Amino acid sequence: MRPSTTRLLNILVPVKRAVDYAVKIRVNPQQTGVDLNVKHSMNPFDEIAIEEAVRIRERLPKGSEPVTITALTIGPPKSVETLRTALAMGADAAFHIELPETAPAPEPLGVAKAVQAIIEKQLNSVDMVILGKQSIDDDLGQTGQMLAGLLDWGQATYASKVDLDLEQKNAVITREIDGGLEQVCVKFPLIVTTDLRLNEPRYASLPNIMKAKKKAVTKLTPADLGVSFKPQMEVIKVTEPPKRVGGTKVESVDELVEKLKAAGFTAVS
Amino acid sequence: MAGPSTRLRVIKLYKELHRLGREYPDENYDFNGKLRRMFEKNRNLTDPEEIEKALKLGEYIKNETLALYSLRKYRHLKRNYVIAPS
Numbered sequence: 001m002r003p004s005t006t007r008l009l010n011i012l013v014p015v016k017r018a019v020d021y022a023v024k025i026r027v028n029p030q031q032t033g034v035d036l037n038v039k040h041s042m043n044p045f046d047e048i049a050i051e052e053a054v055r056i057r058e059r060l061p062k063g064s065e066p067v068t069i070t071a072l073t074i075g076p077p078k079s080v081e082t083l084r085t086a087l088a089m090g091a092d093a094a095f096h097i098e099l100p101e102t103a104p105a106p107e108p109l110g111v112a113k114a115v116q117a118i119i120e121k122q123l124n125s126v127d128m129v130i131l132g133k134q135s136i137d138d139d140l141g142q143t144g145q146m147l148a149g150l151l152d153w154g155q156a157t158y159a160s161k162v163d164l165d166l167e168q169k170n171a172v173i174t175r176e177i178d179g180g181l182e183q184v185c186v187k188f189p190l191i192v193t194t195d196l197r198l199n200e201p202r203y204a205s206l207p208n209i210m211k212a213k214k215k216a217v218t219k220l221t222p223a224d225l226g227v228s229f230k231p232q233m234e235v236i237k238v239t240e241p242p243k244r245v246g247g248t249k250v251e252s253v254d255e256l257v258e259k260l261k262a263a264g265f266t267a268v269s
Numbered sequence: 270m271a272g273p274s275t276r277l278r279v280i281k282l283y284k285e286l287h288r289l290g291r292e293y294p295d296e297n298y299d300f301n302g303k304l305r306r307m308f309e310k311n312r313n314l315t316d317p318e319e320i321e322k323a324l325k326l327g328e329y330i331k332n333e334t335l336a337l338y339s340l341r342k343y344r345h346l347k348r349n350y351v352i353a354p355s
Contacts, residue, residue: 196346206285
């Protein structure tokens with residue numbers, strides 16, 4: 001049999017269990033963060049990342065070498081539900097770096113180092129890491145970029161379109177930037193972070209969730225990988241934004257001018 | 270109800286809709302209550318055409334609900350995370 005020109009494509013997709021987008025968040029009594037006793041789900045940009053990995057597999061012509069999609073999450077025992085969603089959407093296997101319930105949430109640098117350790121110690125070869133551009137609870141948006149720096153790989157962030165060329169071993173990616181779109185060509189292996197317009201994630205149907213229960217989830221501790229999630233940042237205070245005060249109505253232009261003068265606005269000549 | 274295969278289809282549809290209903294955005298809309306009542310109303314159907322019609326309606330509601338959820342999520346993300354070009 002003639003050897004095929006495409007080879008096994010390995011995609012790693014780290015996902016995060018974050019506060020659900022629909023939750024009305026409240027600052028906690030200690031003013032150190034938000035009340036976390038609320039509904040959590042997979043970060044929406046990570047859903048887009050998993051969806052893109054699955055679509056890459058579906059777009060490849062029939063007869064190509066298979067694509068392996070590995071999901072990864074870092075967090076307390078409950079985070080495994082996020083992995084189940086990823087597996088139900090189409091990932092093949094998953095890793096769970098388990099942290100104790102009481103541990104503080106990992107920071108991007110810690111996450112990037114852990115992903116690097118997984119790539120270097122646990123996986124055979126990774127061609128592409130797809131991450132969400134930011135998580136909707138921290139809004140830090142740093143993990144992808146830090147990972148690219150640690151691994152010394154090329155990166156394409158805020159991707160709204162991804163096209164792979166397996167012969168050339170590179171990817172042409174359209175990025176959402178200020179003022180428009182930018183196209184970059186990045187060699188394998190690479191990091192991609194997803195933006196909203198990349199795709200519309202599929203719904204993980206009940207039969208797929210049942211099938212996902214049979215897929216392998218490997219549990220690891222930070223010690224197994226030799227990484228530490230010691231926080232480098234300390235949150236000093238979290239407060240709500242000032243309540244919006246109502247506006248007032250004025251009866252005439254003169255009244256408006258009086259009110260503006262009283263408020264300290266001076267005329268511009 | 271006619272036949273064990275139909276029963277399985279109905280139960281499968283009910284389970285999917287029930288799972289979806291847990292995430293309904295409006296707390297005052299009793300999705301799962303309505304779901305149960307609608308299914309119970311049709312429990313004694315025997316005509317296969319009627320059963321198919323009811324199943325189709327269930328599928329339609331499932332797709333509409335899925336569309337509602339994904340649109341809602343997309344709109345929220347677009348409003349909060351996409352900077353409109355100036």
